[in-house]
Amino acid sequence: MTLLPQNPSKVKLGLVIDLDICVGCHACAVNCKEWNTSGKMAPLTDVDPYGAKPDGVWFNRVHTFEAVDEAAGTSRTVHFPRSCLHCDDAPCVTVCPTGASYKRDEDGIVLINTDICIGCKLCSWACPYGAREYDEDEGVMKKCTLCVDKIYNENLPPESRVPACVSTCPSGARSFGDLGDPDSDVSKLVAAREGYALMPEQGTKPVNRYLPPRPKKIGDEVAPRLLDHHDDSADGAGLLARWVDKILTV
Amino acid sequence: MHPAKSVIYFTTASGAGYGLMVWLAVMGAFGFIPADRPFGIVGFGLAFFLIISGLLSSTGHLGRPERAWRALSQWRSSWLSREGVAAILAFGPTGLYALGWVVLGQNTGPVGLIGIAGALMCLITVYFTSMIYASLKAIPAWSNRWTSLGYLLMALMSGAVLILVLQTIMGIGNSMVALKASVVLIALAGLVKLMYWRSLRNSEPESTTESATGLGKFGQVRMIESPHDEDNYLLKEMGFQIARRHTQKLKRFALAFGFIVPLALVAMISALGMPYALILSVSALISGIVGLVTERWLFFAEAKHVVTLYYNR
Ligand code: SF4
Ligand code: SF4
Ligand code: SF4
Numbered sequence: 385m386t387l388l389p390q391n392p393s394k395v396k397l398g399l400v401i402d403l404d405i406c407v408g409c410h411a412c413a414v415n416c417k418e419w420n421t422s423g424k425m426a427p428l429t430d431v432d433p434y435g436a437k438p439d440g441v442w443f444n445r446v447h448t449f450e451a452v453d454e455a456a457g458t459s460r461t462v463h464f465p466r467s468c469l470h471c472d473d474a475p476c477v478t479v480c481p482t483g484a485s486y487k488r489d490e491d492g493i494v495l496i497n498t499d500i501c502i503g504c505k506l507c508s509w510a511c512p513y514g515a516r517e518y519d520e521d522e523g524v525m526k527k528c529t530l531c532v533d534k535i536y537n538e539n540l541p542p543e544s545r546v547p548a549c550v551s552t553c554p555s556g557a558r559s560f561g562d563l564g565d566p567d568s569d570v571s572k573l574v575a576a577r578e579g580y581a582l583m584p585e586q587g588t589k590p591v592n593r594y595l596p597p598r599p600k601k602i603g604d605e606v607a608p609r610l611l612d613h614h615d616d617s618a619d620g621a622g623l624l625a626r627w628v629d630k631i632l633t634v
Numbered sequence: 635m636h637p638a639k640s641v642i643y644f645t646t647a648s649g650a651g652y653g654l655m656v657w658l659a660v661m662g663a664f665g666f667i668p669a670d671r672p673f674g675i676v677g678f679g680l681a682f683f684l685i686i687s688g689l690l691s692s693t694g695h696l697g698r699p700e701r702a703w704r705a706l707s708q709w710r711s712s713w714l715s716r717e718g719v720a721a722i723l724a725f726g727p728t729g730l731y732a733l734g735w736v737v738l739g740q741n742t743g744p745v746g747l748i749g750i751a752g753a754l755m756c757l758i759t760v761y762f763t764s765m766i767y768a769s770l771k772a773i774p775a776w777s778n779r780w781t782s783l784g785y786l787l788m789a790l791m792s793g794a795v796l797i798l799v800l801q802t803i804m805g806i807g808n809s810m811v812a813l814k815a816s817v818v819l820i821a822l823a824g825l826v827k828l829m830y831w832r833s834l835r836n837s838e839p840e841s842t843t844e845s846a847t848g849l850g851k852f853g854q855v856r857m858i859e860s861p862h863d864e865d866n867y868l869l870k871e872m873g874f875q876i877a878r879r880h881t882q883k884l885k886r887f888a889l890a891f892g893f894i895v896p897l898a899l900v901a902m903i904s905a906l907g908m909p910y911a912l913i914l915s916v917s918a919l920i921s922g923i924v925g926l927v928t929e930r931w932l933f934f935a936e937a938k939h940v941v942t943l944y945y946n947r
Contacts, residue, residue, distance in 0.1 A: 453853030503697020523697025
């Protein structure tokens with residue numbers, strides 16, 4: 385059913401990604417591929433993986449952006465993981481002609497039933513964020529599942545019941561939780577750090593939030609550029625060192 | 635957007651087929667064309683051929699064409715689904731009307747009414763097709779108020795030129811109506827296309843790399859490292875760039891062959907009369923096909939998807 389949930393629950397599971405912390409290591413993207421290639425939307429097919437033009441399905445892509453303020457003479461480099469935002473008003477769901485795309489009533493996760501998807505690609509055209517990738521080999525669309533097969537998995541220890549990208553992030557840049565509950569840890573984090581949604585003007589009402597990089601520290605705290613005791617000449621050195629220096633400069 | 639041949643054929647051919655069907659209904663029901671059997675066979679044959687081959691071609695770009703029937707289920711939310719349902723429903727009245735004309739030799743009265751109902755269904759189907767594209771906010775060039783009007787007028791225009799050519803070749807009925815309709819519709823469709831391009835030129839992009847990343851407050855944003863070296867699905871499907879380099883040339887080409895040349899040729903028919911009518915109308919048709927296919931190619935190829943903002947494209 386590609387109508388959006390008529391009686392959505394208050395629970396809105398999603399991710400909060402801290403752009404101040406992310407170091408752009410791609411570990412989240414790799415572990416996402418690792419988990420999901422045998423998960424609900426398996427496989428995440430690769431085409432020509434060892435050839436000249438390798439391609440394949442990934443649910444998470446890490447870009448690096450530069451923001452330049454010419455007037456202030458400042459610039460910032462920001463690593464930016466991009467994946468499905470599990471939008472409240474998901475246009476990818478309502479365009480789907482078959483009912484393969486749907487948004488879950490109970491937690492708002494947006495999924496695809498690949499058994500009935502016809503591979504018309506319309507949902508990938510409707511998503512502004514490039515979150516859906518087509519599996520050429522299977523002829524169906526695939527997307528981030530928010531690790532629905534991990535977060536509720538009772539065979540795993542409770543601390544592992546978070547999406548693969550969250551459990552793997554070495555710097556702790558990714559948080560997972562209920563963004564529909566204003567008292568949850570993730571909601572508090574978003575409030576404290578002024579987390580924001582991507583392309584709000586598209587009207588998709590994303591659930592995921594991004595935390596902006598913190599202001600740069602400029603002034604006394606800047607590290608010195610040169611060390612004071614740096615000495616280019618060999619004059620201050622001992623006899624043996626001067627002798628070696630002479631031989632080597634011949 | 636990647637201009638898939640199957641979708642270009644689907645939209646142009648089925649548009650022309652539905653347009654021809656509308657004119658067969660109007661001309662028959664209002665008595666401008668008698669229910670001549672050979673004319674009916676050729677006219678409906680051509681219209682159904684264009685419609686059916688177009689619809690089949692649209693299933694050609696599916697990853698799982700054998701599941702295509704499932705696309706009829708979500709008409710409550712999906713324009714693609716609505717289009718499929720409308721296309722199938724339209725076969726009812728248009729099929730009955732064709733039988734009435736060809737088998738019973740009637741195209742006015744009750745049969746004509748069925749034809750008009752069919753014509754309305756055809757127009758609704760074309761409108762639904764256009765809404766598949768016009769409803770996609772992530773592709774600003776399509777979610778444009780001229781998109782649907784353009785699709786409807788270009789379908790009616792192709793249909794009018796087609797019926798003019800058929801009438802001229804077969805010498806059936808009064809071709810003045812088709813001639814006047816062609817002139818008016820070619821001019822209107824060309825005008826709407828110009829307005830469409832004008833609105834693309836003048837519209838400020840709503841989404842930017844700054845809004846896509848939320849980093850605008852730190853300055854001007856651009857990607858410095860791509861997540862992948864080779865093009866992925868997103869860039870192959872939505873990062874199509876060739877058209878943007880040649881846009882101006884292609885637009886002039888589409889405008890000339892799709893609208894200006896056919897308009898001039900059709901207008902000349904009334905001045906020069908029968909001996910030239912055949913060659914003029916057929917040339918107008920050929921020029922129109924070349925022009926409209928270019929126009930449709932541009933419609934897809936020129937459209938920029940907002941996901942390209944993440945990739946500096
Ligand atoms: S990010 Fe894209 S795929 Fe995910 S819910 Fe939003 S529109 Fe759909
Ligand atoms: S590709 Fe599959 S999931 Fe996407 S709109 Fe088409 S049928 Fe639905
Ligand atoms: S694993 Fe963490 S630090 Fe590495 S790219 Fe992903 S979010 Fe950034």
